[in-house]
Structures are given as C-alpha cells and as structure tokens.
Amino acid sequence: MKxxxxxxxxxxxxxxxxxxxxxIAMIIIVTLQVFTRKLFHFVLFWSEEVTLLLLCxxxxxxxxxGVREKLHLAIESFTANLPPAxxxxxxxxxxLGTMAFAVYLIKYGWDFTVLMSDSTLPATKLSNAWEYAIMPITGFMMIIYAFLQLIGIDTRRHHLEGGSD
Structure with missing residues (x-):
C-alpha cells in the first residue's frame, strides 16, 4: 500500500x-515577446503559438x-446547512459526476488528438495534436482524484503528503 x-x-x-x-514558461515567453516588440520592433514568430499551447x-x-483540492462544484453556504449524511x-x-466528465475528456480528447495529428501549427510546425493531448491526461488524473474521493480518501495536497493512510 505504501x-x-x-x-x-x-x-x-x-x-x-x-x-x-x-x-512559468508562459510568463517568460510573454514578457520576452513584449520586450522584443517594444524595444526591438519585432516579435518572435513562435511566441504566440507556444504561449497558447502552454495556456491550454x-x-x-x-x-x-482543482478536483484534487476539491475546489469545484462546492457551494459551502448551501452544504453548511445540510446534515453530515x-x-x-x-x-x-x-x-461520480466528475468521473463522468473525466471519461468524456478522455474519449473526446483522444479523438481530437488523433484527428489533429496530421495537421501542424503554422509557425512552429508542431502537430496540432499537442493542443488536445492534455485532455485525456487531465481526464485520467480527474478519474484518479475523484475515485479516491469516492472511496473516502482526502486528496488535498496537504493530506496526501501528511502520511495518514
């Protein structure tokens, strides 16, 4: 188990x-892009594409x-008045709803990734699949976090590292 x-x-x-x-990479690239545009009057040809990819x-x-830290789908003013059960x-x-959405991300994220694998981004010539590859990865991580929450394990970072099983 350990x-x-x-x-x-x-x-x-x-x-x-x-x-x-x-x-961090986004911050550096955007800062560099602003400085090169304002000081040297040119823009790095790849900066917008890479920034968009990193943003995705x-x-x-x-x-x-956010799922791990239980930041989504929480309305504490509503749930505070409910009994513990x-x-x-x-x-x-x-x-369960989170897991269902995660399965959706995995299925359609994979479909988009495969669909876009033959096309490329114009400036960097990277495959468009890189834009969509994060969707199934995120779905997988969401399923793990939601499953652990479903079986009663607190997934918030400070609880995971605390060592209590």
Whole structure:
C-alpha cells in the first residue's frame, strides 16, 4: 500500500510541476515577446503559438488540480446547512459526476488528438495534436482524484503528503 501511495504522490507531484512549469514558461515567453516588440520592433514568430499551447495545458491541468483540492462544484453556504449524511451523499454524487466528465475528456480528447495529428501549427510546425493531448491526461488524473474521493480518501495536497493512510 505504501508503494502505491508513493507512486501516486510521484505522479501527482510530476503533474503539478508540469503545470507550474508551463505557467512559468508562459510568463517568460510573454514578457520576452513584449520586450522584443517594444524595444526591438519585432516579435518572435513562435511566441504566440507556444504561449497558447502552454495556456491550454496549464488550464486543463488546473482543472484536475482543482478536483484534487476539491475546489469545484462546492457551494459551502448551501452544504453548511445540510446534515453530515446528506453532505456525504452529495460528495459521492459530485465525485461520480466528475468521473463522468473525466471519461468524456478522455474519449473526446483522444479523438481530437488523433484527428489533429496530421495537421501542424503554422509557425512552429508542431502537430496540432499537442493542443488536445492534455485532455485525456487531465481526464485520467480527474478519474484518479475523484475515485479516491469516492472511496473516502482526502486528496488535498496537504493530506496526501501528511502520511495518514
């Protein structure tokens, strides 16, 4: 069980580091783009495409991290007045709904990725599939997080690292 937990924490940590890395890269590229345009009157030909690609990846990864941290589909002013049993049922319904949406992301994200694999982005010549490849990855991570929540494991980062099983 400890090995499985370590593997999950490694994947989770890697996922979060890629999201953070894409945010940092976006900031650097956009800053560089602004400086080159204003100071040198030229724009790096690839900057907009790469920034858009990183934004797509960061946004979708943020969805999965939001599921992990239980930031979505929560209306605390409503649930605060419910009895604990009702909150538990509502949490299960939310986890199941999240898993259903994750399956949708996996299925159609994969379909889009395959469909776009033959076309390329005009400036970088990267495959358009890179724009859509994050959808099934996000869906997979959402299923993992929602399943763990469904079986009663707190997936929020500080609980995962705390060592309590």
């Amino acid at each position: 090995g499985l937990k370590q593997a999950c924490l490694f994947i989770d940590s890697l996922f979060e580091k890629v999201a953070l890395g894409s945010l 990846w960061f946004s979708f990864m943020g969805i999965a991290i 009702a909150i538990n049922v509502l949490d299960k319904v939310v986890a």
